[in-house]
């Protein structure tokens with residue numbers, strides 16, 4: 001097992017061989033991946049050293065102190081947080097070798113083609129069809145709310161390959177080439193004025209069978225790995241104290257004494273404590289991850305993240321009074337990354353509305369916590385044994 005001292009030694013070796021001051025950003029990131037210092041808990045040869053995940057911090061701190069470039073994790077969050085763990089668990093060796101390095105360095109951005117107009121919370125009802133033709137699959141359908149599709153090179157995609165069996169059983173998981181001529185990406189404008197997500201139309205998209213992840217009909221199981229990791233990726237980001245939305249509102253409080261009231265002070269204190277508890281709970285969750293893939297507990301983290309972001313950004317708007325009501329940034333941007341804490345108070349307030357929808361709505365996550373964490377009785381499900389083609393849609 002690689003320990004902290006060994007990781008430190010290897011990190012210094014990398015810095016000596018590729019001094020950040022004179023090495024190109026991409027060259028440095030590739031060398032870091034090849035040295036096994038990208039995500040240390042990944043296997044050797046795939047950017048890691050089979051080391052405990054918790055030791056990543058040792059490498060990151062040393063590299064940061066030396067001024068080394070990072071891979072801009074916010075820009076490639078779907079690749080890092082969702083595609084990579086799924087490829088690691090279900091991908092063939094060839095797939096892992098092909099996809100993981102450019103995914104980690106950020107050379108190839110990933111998006112997630114899961115939700116459809118008729119399948120969001122009830123994702124297993126999805127209707128995008130994949131039909132086998134020799135060694136290819138031909139895919140037709142429509143996806144929606146696809147973040148980053150406009151900058152993505154690859155997508156993780158789930159599609160229906162067998163309509164004759166119940167909905168959870170006839171789904172297969174693929175890697176889709178977003179440059180295929182059958183892929184059309186159209187912007188969807190959001191409440192913030194910009195379009196960070198898209199509609200994606202798939203028309204006769206040909207996917208080689210070699211880009212299937214997991215078994216035919218096993219896509220629902222594979223997708224659980226993605227979804228469980230997604231909740232941790234959205235809700236469980238590593239943050240310093242006051243690193244999340246609580247940071248800007250606390251700064252405003254300190255810098256603008258004329259805005260303060262007793263009532264707002266009480267609310268700020270409560271939210272500050274809750275944000276700190278959520279941050280530390282996230283740390284604990286990450287420690288649990290050392291032992292394997294995240295389970296349904298990540299749903300609880302994501303629930304807290306959404307509620308806190310909405311309450312805190314609401315408090316910030318209130319604190320700023322009239323000024324907080326102004327929002328004049330309606331530029332139709334196509335951002336490459338989502339910065340939950342960036343820009344102004346109005347943006348934070350509007351953008352955080354999506355937090356309780358993306359990555360599973362809060363209502364659905366409550367169901368998951370109730371059933372799979374607390375063991376409460378399950379919701380009645382009448383469609384479990386009905387063939388997908390016989391379901392009313």
Ligand SMILES: Cc1cc2nc3c(=O)[nH]c(=O)nc-3n(C[C@H](O)[C@H](O)[C@H](O)COP(=O)(O)OP(=O)(O)OC[C@H]3O[C@@H](n4cnc5c(N)ncnc54)[C@H](O)[C@@H]3O)c2cc1C
Pocket residue numbers: 111112113114115116117118119120121122144145146147148197354355357358359360361362363364367
């Ligand atoms: C900012 C943002 C980014 C996104 N990015 C992506 C992406 O990159 N890729 C992707 O595939 N998807 C993405 N999504 C889609 C997201 O996963 C879905 O919007 C979400 O799963 C909800 O699905 P829906 O919109 O179809 O709502 P519906 O499922 O139609 O839900 C409507 C309402 O009914 C409630 N509801 C539904 N079922 C139940 C139930 N069983 N019990 C109680 N209440 C219920 C919901 O909570 C909600 O309030 C994104 C969404 C947002 C907002």
